[in-house]
Amino acid sequence: MACSFSVRTPSADATRELAARLAAAARRGDVVVLQGLLGAGKTTFAQGFARGLGVEGPVTSPTFTLVRQYPCALGQLLHADLYRLDHLAEVADLGLADLAEDGVVLVEWGDVARPALGPVTWTVSIARTEGGDDDRVVTVSGGDETRCGEVAAALDARTGGA
Ligand SMILES: Nc1ncnc2c1ncn2[C@@H]1O[C@H](COP(=O)(O)OP(=O)(O)O)[C@@H](O)[C@H]1O
Ligand SMILES: [Mg+2]
Numbered sequence: 084m085a086c087s088f089s090v091r092t093p094s095a096d097a098t099r100e101l102a103a104r105l106a107a108a109a110r111r112g113d114v115v116v117l118q119g120l121l122g123a124g125k126t127t128f129a130q131g132f133a134r135g136l137g138v139e140g141p142v143t144s145p146t147f148t149l150v151r152q153y154p155c156a157l158g159q160l161l162h163a164d165l166y167r168l169d170h171l172a173e174v175a176d177l178g179l180a181d182l183a184e185d186g187v188v189l190v191e192w193g194d195v196a197r198p199a200l201g202p203v204t205w206t207v208s209i210a211r212t213e214g215g216d217d218d219r220v221v222t223v224s225g226g227d228e229t230r231c232g233e234v235a236a237a238l239d240a241r242t243g244g245a
Pocket of ligand 1 (some may be wrong): 144218238
């Protein structure tokens with residue numbers, strides 16, 4: 084793992100804002116895996132990430148459709164939710180790794196599907212904390228070393244620099 088950053092977000096909007104900042108550092112071909120329990124804030128993060136890529140209109144959970152696609156600044160944003168898939172073969176059928184060539188792929192519950200995803204650029208883990216109902220810790224890890232500085236700057240900006 085090249086780098087890892089943790090940021091505390093006290094509200095859903097703070098998580099969206101953080102995600103938008105990460106999106107500003109995204110590149111075509113990136114695959115981002117979102118980890119965290121049900122209700123942690125994966126879809127909320129995806130909403131901010133999409134906004135950061137210039138997606139207009141609502142971004143809703145793809146739990147039942149598996150994949151939603153939005154035109155964005157880098158081509159297509161693919162937002163997938165693999166929660167209901169039981170078999171790696173089903174994930175492979177979605178062809179997410181190939182679709183990343185046309186833009187950026189964001190995958191909720193993607194951790195179990197890593198073998199079918201191809202290289203993952205960033206892993207974002209979202210966890211509740213003891214700080215209260217709306218408090219989360221968002222950890223962004225992975226990337227290659229050439230991009231760590233850029234992403235650190237993007238995420239630090241949100242916390243006022245540290
Ligand atoms: N700091 C926070 N970050 C993200 N979501 C939060 C936060 N605080 C409260 N929430 C709420 O938690 C819920 C997260 O739901 P969702 O994003 O659908 O989770 P998941 O996709 O991980 O199941 C939303 O209702 C959201 O408004
Ligand atoms: Mg979700």
